[in-house]
Amino acid sequence: NAGVTQTPKFRVLKTGQSMTLLCAQDMNHEYMYWYRQDPGMGLRLIHYSVGEGTTAKGEVPDGYNVSRLKKQNFLLGLESAAPSQTSVYFCASSYGTGTAGLMDGYTFGSGTRLTVV
């Protein structure tokens, strides 16, 4: 049972380059989320999706785009990377709405460590 898989695990980008981070889940979860983790700041929500074909902005969406073309995949794109986007990125998924959707909390991937130089 793979759960949530993130690729790649590590990446170094030059300023201005673009890349896409892939998140895949095999639990048939409706909701998916992208967070970034920075020292002393906890996890901050970038974008999220409540179903296939839907996306919405989170707390810190600037400089990122997302797509959810298939229920099991949630892509995070950086069009023109900046040093401020150096971070660890986590994808998470959850069953769905309401109390039932929270009973198992979120399932997290193992993260992507991105460095922009």
Add this chain to the structure above:
Amino acid sequence: AQSVTQLGSHVSVSEGALVLLRCNYSSSVPPYLFWYVQYPNQGLQLLLKYTTGATLVKGINGFEAEFKKSETSFHLTKPSAHMSDAAEYFCAVTRGGATNKLIFGTGTLLAVQP
């Protein structure tokens, strides 16, 4: 707006001592509360959660937390620390609803001294 405050970014205890990690929340509606643990270079793992019902909740690895509405707190405790408990701990809150967005605290790094 919801928010979570974790008091103490670093906590150090001796092996066998009580672990107490503090979390206070701000929410305009009854919240759902979570504690997650992150071991070095890994993702976050659910320790325990409060959604409804009993206010004292037990989680994995001997941890427990008590939801105290009057104090807007959800502190995490463990009677006797083990070396393997060294990790970063995050408190999180959500109102649930249509998005179930989790708002995380800034984390507390727990060190366990031999």
